[in-house]
Every structure is written in C-alpha cells, then in structure tokens.
Amino acid sequence: MKAWLTLALLAALAGCVGHGHQSVLREAEKNPAAEGGGGVSSALALELVRRAKVEGYQDVPEFHVAQRTTAMEKFPCMKCHTKPLAQLQREQQGKKAAHWEVKLEHATPEVMDCATCHLEADLDSLATLKKAKVHMDHAYQVCAQCHQQEAKDWAGGAHGKRLGGWAPPRVVSSCVACHNPHKPKLEQRLPVMAGRSAGR
C-alpha cells in the first residue's frame, strides 16, 4: 500500500476514534454515578458505555459492541412506523420524503435496497438476507454477510477500534460507528505530506 494512502487511512481512523471517544465521555458526563462508578478515566468511561455482547464468533474470547440505539435520534422507528409502510408512503405523497437524507450509495440498486438490511415488517429491527430479525445494536451481523473478511478481522481486533483500555471486558465500536451503512465509503482525506511529495 502506498504511504500516503496509509496516512490517509490513519487520518480517517483517527477522526473516527476521536468521535467515538467524545460520545463515550459525553455519556460519562451525563451519568457519572452509573454502574458503581469508580476507576480511572478510560476505565470509568468504559463502565458507562452501554454495550451488547457480540454473538456469532465462538472461536474468539467474549467481547462486546457499544450500543447504537441509545444515541439514535430516529429510534425507536415505531414512533412513526405504526402503520404499514405503503400507507405511510401514500400519506406522505407531495410532502418532503421522511428520510430524504438517506441516499443509498453502497451496492448497486439491483443488489440492494432498504429491505436488504431493514426488516420492513418491524422497522425497529434489521434483517439478514433471509429475513431473520437482527437487533439494531447488532448491525455487524448484517454487514458480515457480505464482508466476511472485514468482519473476521474486526472480531479478531485487526479492523476497527477498541474502546477504553486493554483490560477485559473488550468493547469495540460497531461497523456503523465508522461506516455510514447507507454510504459506507470513507472520504479519503489527503494528508499534508501528499502535496509536498507531489513535487512542490
């Protein structure tokens, strides 16, 4: 891999990491006395991350994923999705689309639409390709169907980000903490060095 690309990836990762950390700390500020408190900085912050036990990796020691739903503005989806989708869509006609900001730029439209990942019969949940229910906090299970290698690396600790220190429990960011599921490609930011090495 080219050096600048490595740097760009590191920069992207650092951006992500910073972001994740902030929300952890914000959570800690909101609720300083939760779960017994005590401990030092990152250990304390980690105490306060709401987490879910990762399922489906029997050959990897137990680890957890930071929950997503606690901070998701649109969740529970059932705030609005109390009627069948077709009815909601009819009622919304002529108005601005409810999810106008969600534009799929992922796999091609022949391969993927909303129902590839969302369970239309119960929008609070995600779905596997075979329409089995997946909790929104376990989105990695949906991603892993098509991105097996990344998911395997993630479970092993080689892809992604660990939160807090190295003492157990191991808590990691979910795929969607870094990749927008609707537009997963990370913006590649050119590091300052790239301009210089390009001959100026």
Ligand code: HEC
């Ligand atoms: C503020 C109300 C509201 C919330 C909260 C909400 N939705 Fe919707 N959603 C709608 C409406 C209204 C429609 C009908 C589509 C339209 O705008 O024409 C819709 C449509 C959809 C569709 C069909 C695609 C489309 O654009 O028509 C999907 C998929 C969907 N919502 C997923 C979700 C998920 C997943 C959540 C929770 C994470 C959620 N929605 C939360 C109001 C909402």
Ligand code: HEC
């Ligand atoms: C590749 C899988 C995938 C596809 C395809 C997909 N989603 Fe999502 N969507 C997710 C996941 C995973 C989340 C939870 C994200 C998180 O944890 O932040 C989510 C979150 C949402 C949310 C709540 C968060 C937000 O951004 O407002 C809405 C609304 C939503 N999806 C609507 C849709 C609609 C509408 C479509 C089709 C146009 C769609 N999704 C297609 C995986 C997908």
Ligand code: HEC
């Ligand atoms: C149904 C299969 C499928 C599912 C489910 C799926 N993806 Fe993808 N994903 C693809 C395909 C196809 C591509 C584009 C082909 C490629 O470049 O490898 C892609 C591309 C990507 C990329 C690379 C984007 C780029 O161009 O650099 C990322 C990152 C990604 N997906 C993350 C996710 C995450 C996170 C989830 C879970 C929320 C997910 N995917 C779920 C099929 C899927």
Ligand code: HEC
């Ligand atoms: C802490 C942030 C982080 C987490 C968590 C994370 N990724 Fe990534 N991922 C990255 C970065 C950084 C890259 C490299 C940038 C790029 O290629 O676009 C990347 C690249 C990818 C790619 C593109 C690989 C390629 O060769 O182009 C896929 C697909 C992907 N990740 C899927 C996943 C899946 C699936 C998960 C969860 C099981 C996940 N990622 C978790 C940061 C993350």
